[in-house]
Structures are given as C-alpha cells and as structure tokens.
Amino acid sequence: MRRIGRPVHHGRPGTEGVMTVSFRLGIAGLGTVGAAVVRMVERRRAAFTAAGLDLRVTAVSSRDRTRDRGLDLAGIEWFDDPVALARSGSVDCVVELIGGAEGPAKAVVEAALDAGKPVVTANKALLARHGAALATRAEDKGVALAFEAAVAGGIPVIKTLREGLPGNTISRVYGILNGTCNYILSRMEREGLTFEACLKDAQALGYAEADPTFDVEGFDTAHKLAILTSLAFGTAVDAEGVSVEGISRVQPLDLRMADELGYRIKLLGVAQAAEAGIEQRVHPTMVPKSSAIAQVMGVTNAVTIDADAVGELTLIGPGAGGEATASAVVADIADVARGVIRPTFGIPAAAMRPSERVEMQRHEGGYYIRLTVHDRPGVAAGVAQRMAEREISLESILQRRIEGAETDPHGRSGRPVPLVLITYAATEGNIRDALDAIGADGLLAEPPQVIRIERE
Known part of the structure; x- marks a missing residue:
C-alpha cells in the first residue's frame, strides 16, 4: 500500500518499538461536522496510535476566527484561504467540509488533488455535479477521493456498495436519504398535523433550514441518490437525470388513507435497473407497513439494496448530525492514512459508462x-x-x-x-x-x- 504520511517511532507507554504513520490533516470548514471531526480525532488518538496511525489536525480554515467552537486550536495553523491550506506543505490530507457544488469547496478539492494529496469530503452536491471529473483528477494523481459521509451520514452505505458487494449484481437501491422529510412525515402520521405545522417545528428544532426547499422538495435526496446509482450500476453520476418530487403536497388525509390501506408514506430515492437503462426517481412513496423501511421514523435514514446473492440488505442509522457524520469522515481518514486507494466510484473513471436515462413517463x-x-x-x-x-x-x-x-x-x-x-x-x-x-x-x-x- 502506498503511504501518504511519514513513518515515525513513538515512545508512549505500551507503544515502544511500534512503527506508526504520522498523518497530518488539514480541515477546510469548521462548522458542526468539522468541529466534531477535530474532537473525534483527538478523542481517539490512543486507539489510532495502537493501530499504527498518528492522526493529527495540523491546519484548519474557516471564515470566522472569532467563533467559539469549544475547541483547543493551540498549535494548529489557521488559514483564511482554504485553497492555501490545500496547497500547504503542513498537511498530508485535506478534509473538505465547506459544502456546495461550486466556489471554495470545489477549488479546495481541485487544489488538493492537483497537489497530489488525498481528499476526504462530505459534500454530496459537489460529487453529484462534478464527481466524474474529480474522480479522474484523483486517479491521474494516484490519490484517494473518499466520501463516505456524503450519503446517509453515519451509515456505511458507500463502503457497502463499493467494497462489500463485488460478487453481486444489484437490481435496485432505494432509501430514506433525508432526515428532515422523514421527521415531517413521521410527525404528520402520528399526530395528524399539516405539512406546514411540522415544517415549522422542524425549523425550530434545527432539523430544517430557514429556506427548506432543498430538503423538502427532494433535491438533497436526488444528489445522494445520483451518487448511490453510480456506485450500484457503474454509471457516471447523473443528478440531472433524477426525476424529483417533494413532500410539500402531502396532506394528513393521504397519510390516513395510507394507514387504512396498509402503507406508510416515505420520501424515497429509488434507482432501479430497467431494460432501457436506469430509473432514478425521488418522490413520496407508499411502502408496506411490513417492510423494514416503513419502520424508520424521525430523522433516521435507511438504505435498502436488492442484489442477486445477498437478496435484500437494509442499513439503518443516523443520517445527519455532527458526531454521526464525523464518524464517516474519520473512517475515510483512517483508510487513507493506511494507504488505501480505490477507484472513487468503485471502478476506474474511464470505465464508468454514460447513464441511459429511463424517463419517468x-x-x-x-x-x-x-x-x-x-x-x-x-x-x-x-x-x-x-x-x-x-x-x-x-x-x-x-x-x-x-x-x-x-x-x-x-x-x-x-x-x-x-x-x-x-x-x-x-x-x-x-x-x-x-x-x-x-x-x-x-x-x-x-x-x-x-x-x-x-x-x-
């Protein structure tokens, strides 16, 4: 395996003579997830050292230096320009947690890859729009582009699709990929409330943004689904090919009727192989109450994979939140530090075939x-x-x-x-x-x- 960091000896008790790899992290974006990553890396330092990894945050970048994040950043280099962080000789790996498909996030990832540095990101919008180009860039430089945290938060669905099922032919992948929508639909069902009332509560609790359009109209789910589709079927990421409907028109009567008929309503992202190509669709869906995915309530996410060898496989867990998302980010960091380099979407970028869209009609x-x-x-x-x-x-x-x-x-x-x-x-x-x-x-x-x- 290729080593990105530097081998060093440590003299800590219990680690005498143990060769570890010093791996310096530069974190671009110190919001909820970025701060959680810093804390997690420090909290798990002893465990990583025992596994032969000396992970250290050596540089950070964020727009506001004065904000109290509850972190001790003494001895950590601060960059006002995240691109400068990406190019700095003081980091071995860049962790992009800025967000957004364009602007600083894209510039940071491109600068890091061009400098021959691996990148870990949680940015589904960036991958949905530029995934193929960034995968090619990473492969050309021989470095990893890892993104477990970009879909379904702490659920290891990327690793499952990319690394756990190579002996399977996948026919369908679908799931609850947005906690905001699932929270709203769960409240509407349990309490008979309107969409508008539940959305207001979700905003008050911090589950929904002031402008909730990206979540409730299905676009967040569509970005995540496009990434899963690429991993499941070996196609280029095609977010524009996803048919999208949100939950804003669902009424309490629909949920009551679903209950009478033996169903629950969930906002699902569905990617399905068909004779003419791949269906990609996001919409409110009635699912049987007896199904595993129907039991998923609140802000929890779930992904079901239908494959020929394992049958139906459902992964359920926290789809968002600082700690859950940081868990996925740190898992990628550990892989990269060990020298693990895989094709970004499971196969070489040049082998990813164009997505043959099956229109919703x-x-x-x-x-x-x-x-x-x-x-x-x-x-x-x-x-x-x-x-x-x-x-x-x-x-x-x-x-x-x-x-x-x-x-x-x-x-x-x-x-x-x-x-x-x-x-x-x-x-x-x-x-x-x-x-x-x-x-x-x-x-x-x-x-x-x-x-x-x-x-x-």
Whole structure:
C-alpha cells in the first residue's frame, strides 16, 4: 500500500518499538461536522496510535476566527484561504467540509488533488455535479477521493456498495436519504398535523433550514441518490437525470388513507435497473407497513439494496448530525492514512459508462391517486371509464363523504369530496394521460394527488 504520511517511532507507554504513520490533516470548514471531526480525532488518538496511525489536525480554515467552537486550536495553523491550506506543505490530507457544488469547496478539492494529496469530503452536491471529473483528477494523481459521509451520514452505505458487494449484481437501491422529510412525515402520521405545522417545528428544532426547499422538495435526496446509482450500476453520476418530487403536497388525509390501506408514506430515492437503462426517481412513496423501511421514523435514514446473492440488505442509522457524520469522515481518514486507494466510484473513471436515462413517463408500478371530485351521480363511473380507456386496472375505489353535508335524494351533496383510487401496475404516462382526460371532463375540483406504491 502506498503511504501518504511519514513513518515515525513513538515512545508512549505500551507503544515502544511500534512503527506508526504520522498523518497530518488539514480541515477546510469548521462548522458542526468539522468541529466534531477535530474532537473525534483527538478523542481517539490512543486507539489510532495502537493501530499504527498518528492522526493529527495540523491546519484548519474557516471564515470566522472569532467563533467559539469549544475547541483547543493551540498549535494548529489557521488559514483564511482554504485553497492555501490545500496547497500547504503542513498537511498530508485535506478534509473538505465547506459544502456546495461550486466556489471554495470545489477549488479546495481541485487544489488538493492537483497537489497530489488525498481528499476526504462530505459534500454530496459537489460529487453529484462534478464527481466524474474529480474522480479522474484523483486517479491521474494516484490519490484517494473518499466520501463516505456524503450519503446517509453515519451509515456505511458507500463502503457497502463499493467494497462489500463485488460478487453481486444489484437490481435496485432505494432509501430514506433525508432526515428532515422523514421527521415531517413521521410527525404528520402520528399526530395528524399539516405539512406546514411540522415544517415549522422542524425549523425550530434545527432539523430544517430557514429556506427548506432543498430538503423538502427532494433535491438533497436526488444528489445522494445520483451518487448511490453510480456506485450500484457503474454509471457516471447523473443528478440531472433524477426525476424529483417533494413532500410539500402531502396532506394528513393521504397519510390516513395510507394507514387504512396498509402503507406508510416515505420520501424515497429509488434507482432501479430497467431494460432501457436506469430509473432514478425521488418522490413520496407508499411502502408496506411490513417492510423494514416503513419502520424508520424521525430523522433516521435507511438504505435498502436488492442484489442477486445477498437478496435484500437494509442499513439503518443516523443520517445527519455532527458526531454521526464525523464518524464517516474519520473512517475515510483512517483508510487513507493506511494507504488505501480505490477507484472513487468503485471502478476506474474511464470505465464508468454514460447513464441511459429511463424517463419517468415509462415507470411502471402501482399508484395511489386521490381525486377531489364533485359529489354527483356518474362521477366515479366517468373516472373509471377514463382509466379503462388507457388499460389501467383499478384494485380499489374509496370515496369519503363530508359528514353533516346536505344531500339530494340520491345521497349526493354536490360538494367536493375525495375519491381515492388504487391501481394495479400501470405506466406513469398512461396515468398522467388519464388524469388529463378526467380534468378535461370537468370532474376535478382541484389538482390530483399521485403517490407511487413501492410493493415488496
């Protein structure tokens, strides 16, 4: 194995004569995760030394020197310019924890790789947009680009896909990849609250940003899914090829109906092999209550891998937070310090084939469709006819009337009421065509709600 650091002898009690590798870390970004990494490296110093690693933080960079982070930074070099840190002779490895797909984060990683230094990062946005180019850069310099912390926080899903399953052909990888969304949906289900009320609580607790769009509209999950897709299927990272829907339109009624039907609603990222290529999709999904992923509540993340040899493998754990994310970062640091260098996405960058996109219109599966229709004779029949015209078979139709509403002699109120359809397998294109036709018939009082069903 190639050694990046320098071999040294230590005279600490119990380590006499033990050869260890001195490995100097430069940390760019001292937010919650960066500070947790500094503390973890110091806290685990004795254990690393016993394993032959002398890990030391020798340099840091952050925008604000005055902020109290609860760290003793005495003897650690401070850089105002993170690129200067990356090029410094005082570090052997650069840990990028700035975040963002462009700007300082990208510049730091590129500068470190160009200087022949390994990089550890937790930056999913950077990898989703520039992963292939950065992987090529790292391979050209013969150094590691490690990113376990970029997806699912403390869950070792990157190592599992890249190193643990080479004897398997993977058919699908999917999961709960955003704790904010899972927290909101869990609260909505348990307490019958609206999306808006749960989001407000999530912001107050620090689970959601002041501008929550990136999380609740599915873009954070899409970036993580694009990385998992590349690892699972050997394709170039293609974040632009992910079909994305968020959770902001999910209503308490949808969660109640899901419960009645034996499902829970989760925001899933799904990558699935199909004859025409790879489906990549992020959307609210009904999953059977009996499934492992349905049991995952709150801010917890989960990833399920379907493979031919191991069958279904589900990893569950903390998807965010300083300590959990730092755990993944430090695991990568230890690997790099030991001289472990693997192709960034499991295979050489030149061997990664272009992603053949399967458009969402071609997706086939079961659907939950909630229509708000006028409560009058013939509406349900008209809806069923439009579905039948597109060869969509209905497993069930459920109608909910408004309690206390005045009705005509036929029991119809004429007011908008929910009509819920559960379909057998159908294509997205046919579903959308049928809904357009139902809308054109004047049967809808508001836009339809469509949630895909992911059956076991």
